[in-house]
Amino acid sequence: MRQVEEYQAVQAIAKEVLAEIGGTLIVSDTEATIARRAQQMLADRGITETWYYDCPALVLIGTRSCLSISGRNYVPADEPLGNFNLVTIDLSPCREGIWGDCARSFYFENSHAVREPEDTEFRQGKEALAILHARLQQFAKPDMSFDDLWRFMKDEIQELRFVELDFLSNYGHTIETNLAARSYIEEGNARSLRSVNLFTFEPHIRPAEGRWGFKHEEIYYFDGKVLCVL
Template sequence: MIPSSQYVAVQQAAKQVLSEISDFISPTSTERSIATFATERLAQLRFLQTWYYACPALVLLGSRSCLSISGRDYKPDTEPVGEINLVTVDLSPCKESFWGDCARSFVVENGRVVCTPVDVEFQRGITFVKELHLQVRSFVTPQTTFGDLYEFANQQITSGGFENLDFLGNVGHSIAKTLDDREFVEEGNRRALGTVPGFTFEPHIRKIDSRWGFKHENIYYFNDAGNPTEL
């Protein structure tokens, strides 16, 4: 249902900025400097607003990568990236009532972002969170409820030896016009996914007893054939 040109444009801007961040991150980068870079780049692309409180870019790294916090309470830290780290960047730009929402985790080894980590723990986390998205795309239909998706995703997370870090326990939400109108991918929600314009899937997970929290977020909608499609 979702693809209007406005939705496409704002989500493409978020993805473009995330791709640029991988080259920006250095050992001296901090949550604050990365969030500032992302916000300024979105503004340069003419997306000056955010739908997520006053938090267009929520960045977590290092000792805070497992932290789950609302954008309402988030304040970027000044811990440097250093030589080895995990950096998660979650962007929430909007233009008028059209939302973008996209997050990626970046692995840093030897002071730079790498696509293929050497560290096994990094490999497992990045691979697992991407596989979750593939599993969800195979599972959902327009009739699947938000609660069904919650149960399926958390079953996959647990069976894989990971845990859900989200402070509310959910793994996504509907794309709406206001914050209060969101439907959450949470236990017991009987609203069907196909009744909303689109929805996010954004698991924030870590391997049991690990220090690293991984996140990967996309917006999905159902095309005319009823197949889940990434925006």
């Protein structure tokens, strides 16, 4: 395993791009234009590779925010953003074999992205994601299994009156050096959290009666018994 600092450097670039790209969104943008812009913003910072098939930026707009699809099959759509919409952007940068992995939801109201949305469902989604990440940090312990974490999060999502959207019904994966080696936060995975170096938590959820799919992804690791965000 490479040093945590090497992963932090790549992840920091992904976070920087996601922090800046919201301010660039315009009503005529599409998944295709946003994905190209995100890829260029990564390249401008020295990241020209991706570990996730050939998909450095998986962007979903509108009702497609509920779509769960592998990067292997992803084709960005050309429907314009308009003046009110939801955008999710999931970046998968790679530099010299070091992975980053980071996703955010963008709330597009009155023709621009806002940090504190007025729309009720947008607010519900934003709050639910924050709650789930906070509960992960409260609950996760090195000796528990990925199955334990999966069961806990499944109950938490249901308690919040949301439904999971991931097509594989998992909530994250380990950070590896190749795709096939990934282990997942999924039912039946008895592997302990302490047995891995880094893992993502990336719930993809929709309100039970809602229309939008929300994402927020971070990479986590244990420093002793303390769960840390990369």
